[in-house]
Amino acid sequence: MKKLLIATNNKGKVKELHELLKELDVELVTPADINLNLDVEEDGATYIENASKKAIAFAQASGLISLADDSGLEVDALDGAPGLYSARYHPKPGADDADRRAYMIENLKDKSRPWTAHFHATIAIAVPGEDVKIADGDCYGEIIPEERGTGGFGYDPIFFMPELGKTMSELEMEEKNRLSHRARAVMNAMPILREIFFN
Ligand code: ITT
Numbered sequence: 001m002k003k004l005l006i007a008t009n010n011k012g013k014v015k016e017l018h019e020l021l022k023e024l025d026v027e028l029v030t031p032a033d034i035n036l037n038l039d040v041e042e043d044g045a046t047y048i049e050n051a052s053k054k055a056i057a058f059a060q061a062s063g064l065i066s067l068a069d070d071s072g073l074e075v076d077a078l079d080g081a082p083g084l085y086s087a088r089y090h091p092k093p094g095a096d097d098a099d100r101r102a103y104m105i106e107n108l109k110d111k112s113r114p115w116t117a118h119f120h121a122t123i124a125i126a127v128p129g130e131d132v133k134i135a136d137g138d139c140y141g142e143i144i145p146e147e148r149g150t151g152g153f154g155y156d157p158i159f160f161m162p163e164l165g166k167t168m169s170e171l172e173m174e175e176k177n178r179l180s181h182r183a184r185a186v187m188n189a190m191p192i193l194r195e196i197f198f199n
Contacts (some may be wrong), residue, residue, distance in 0.1 A: 002197050003027045005056035007068040007126075009039065010087075017069065019177050020186040026197050029064065034097050036062055047072065047084060051124035059126035065196060067189070069182060071121040073155045075143055076103070077111040083120075084154070096126045098109045105145050112188025115143040117159065119181040125196065131193045137184025141168075152176060 004026050005018045014030055021028055031038065044050040047070045054068035057103045072086035082089035082104070089100050101141075106117050122136045147157035149169025156168035161179070168176055176182050 003029050004193070005029050005031070005034070005036075005058055005064040005066040006064050007031070007054055007066040010153070013069055013071075013182070016173070016177060016180070016182055017067070017186070019173065020183060023191075024190070024193055024197065026193075028102040033068070034062060034064075040086075040170050042070070042087075044070075044084075046123070047120060047122035047136070049136055050084065050145070051122045052126070053133055055124035055126035058114060059128045063128055065128070066126045067193075068124050068126075068139070069121055069185070071119065071181060073117055073119050075108070075115060075117040077108055077115050078104075097154050103148065104143065104155070105158065107144060107166070113142075115188070117141060118142050118191075119159065120153075121185040123182075123185045125192060127196055133158060133189075133196075135162070135185050135189035135192060136180045137186075137188060139179060139181040139184065 006028060018028055025125060038057060038061050040054045042050045044053055045095055050076045051068050051070035053079050055066045058066040072083045074080045090103050095107045106119055118138050118140045120138050122134060126132045141159050141161045143158050144160045148167040151171060152169045
C-alpha cells in the first residue's frame with residue numbers, strides 16, 4: 001500500500017489529520033513512526049510558502065509523499081494578527097498554548113466586541129521530484145474572553161462558533177473535523193490526493 005507522511009510536529013494536528021485522511025485508503029505515517037525528527041524554519045511570508053517548505057523538507061528527508069499544514073488565527077480587531085505567527089504569538093520564549101491564549105485576550109480586552117476572527121489552513125502536498133500542490137480552508141467565529149471546553153488544541157478554547165453556541169474545544173473531534181479550517185482544506189485536497197495515489 002502507498003504511504004502518505006503527515007508532515008507536522010504538532011500533536012493536535014497529527015490527530016486531526018489522521019482522522020481526516022483515513023477515507024483516502026492509503027497508509028498514513030507520522031514523523032514519529034519513521035523516527036524522523038525534523039524542525040523546519042517557518043520563515044516564509046505566506047501560509048503557502050511555509051506549508052510548501054515543510055512538505056518539501058519532509059518529502060526530501062523521508063522519500064515519501066508528504067502533506068504539511070500551515071495554519072493560523074486571524075483576529076479582525078488585531079488587524080489580522082497573529083495569523084502566520086500564531087504558533088509564536090507571545091513575547092516570552094518558551095510560552096505555551098495557554099500563555100498565547102491569555103496574551104491574545106489581554107491584547108483584545110480594550111477593543112469592542114464581538115472579536116470576530118477566522119482560522120485559516122493551507123495544506124501543501126509534496127511528491128518527491130514533482131511540483132507542490134496546494135489546498136486551503138477557513139473557519140469563521142469570534143474570540144471570547146473566557147476559556148470553554150477541553151478538546152482540540154491551540155486557540156480552540158477561546159474560539160467561539162456562534163451558530164453552534166460552542167467553542168471549538170467544546171466540539172467532539174468528529175464535529176471539529178466536519179467544520180474546521182483544516183477539515184475544509186483536506187476536503188479541497190482530496191481530489192489532488194486521489195489523483196496522486198490512484199491515477
Ligand atoms: P507544524 O509546523 O509542525 O505543523 P505548528 O504548531 O508550528 O506545527 P503552524 O506553524 O501552522 O504549526 O502554527 C499554527 C498555529 O495556529 C498552531 O500552533 C495553533 O496555535 C494555531 N492553530 C492552527 N490550527 C488550529 C486549530 O485547529 N485550533 C487551534 N489553534 C490552531
